[in-house]
Amino acid sequence: MGGPACLDFVNTLDDRFSAESKELLQHYVDLARFAEDTRILSDLQVDRLMTRSMQRPEEAKRALASAIQLREAISEIFYALVRRKPVPAASLVILNQHVQEAAQHLALAAGRRHFEWKFESDSYDLFAPLWPIARDAAELLASERVEYVRACASKTCEWLFLDESKNHRRRWCDMTKCGNRAKVRRFYTRNKKTAVP
Template identity: 35%
Template sequence: MNTRKHAGTLELRGERLCLDFTNTVGWHASDHPQEWLLSYADLLAWSRHAGIVTASQNEQLLQEARSRPALAEEVLRRAITLREACYRIFSCVVQDCSPKVEDLSILQNAYAQAMVHAQVVPIGERFTFNWPGDEQALDFPLWPIAHSATELLLSEELHRVKACPGDGCGWLFVDKSRNQSRRWCNGQDCGNRVRVRQHYQRQRTSRKS
């Protein structure tokens, strides 16, 4: 069994698709971030994991990417550009500062492209946007991501966006807890590391005193 961590196994802790996408970089707030989207295949693996594409769409898009490698590389570049713009925008939201016009423009352009392909579909008693799978459109995975980011910016949940304070982590998430008490991307990961370090520091301080 292959348990190696890769783009298709990353934790989805953001509570919104767009934030899960910004979290495809490990230690995003550090001087040594870990990139998980190293190829178009990685982008598809994550998209499959996040529920954007089906297994059959994944295979068909992979075949299309193999026949058009230059375009696949361009889509990957656009994906990373969109991801980093979203990361900076929502980081500004967390820090209560104004996002750069350039970043908002990147998102706006991606959203405009996405809405060209969107369809309005009924869900129960309401309606929503949906993107029919286009196995020849290599940028198909970017459409729902751009919509998710724009929707979050305009939603009442925007004030619930937080950044994990773990050293260098910087993962973003929507705090859906009732009293807005969530602090970590993962309490068993970043939370435990900080608690262990604080415990060690307290022990050192007590030994010195």
């Protein structure tokens, strides 16, 4: 979706609140592809991790399970905030564990105008995709932008997104995906009503 990676990550359990939720992270390669699509890792690093995951399937399985644990913790926290409910303490503990683990792989690197925080880019660690996601969630939670995190108004969607519109009144994850569908539905119900004598 191009929003904060941590929110897009939560959306990888599609139709999360329906009886037929769809797990988009079935295998380690799905996690690697997510890292590639969201540009949280370089293409080179993603290639390396894909190769590595085939050489070490057990480790890849553990990394994927850990990624899903992180995702569910992030999900619980943000949906609690969106619904103005208390944030589950256990989820915050899990996120903090991941954030601290991520910090072990973070270092200052010289940038063009100032130094930058960078994760080890030459790492073959299969857990590498989790680090920028955990950090992204922590940064979003610690920023003022957190109040603009929304869940899509479509009841069958409820994807998380960051509402960066000017008046902060965006309701749909994507106007073309959910917004139009809702519009079409409204149009039909209206016409049906007027057609009834």
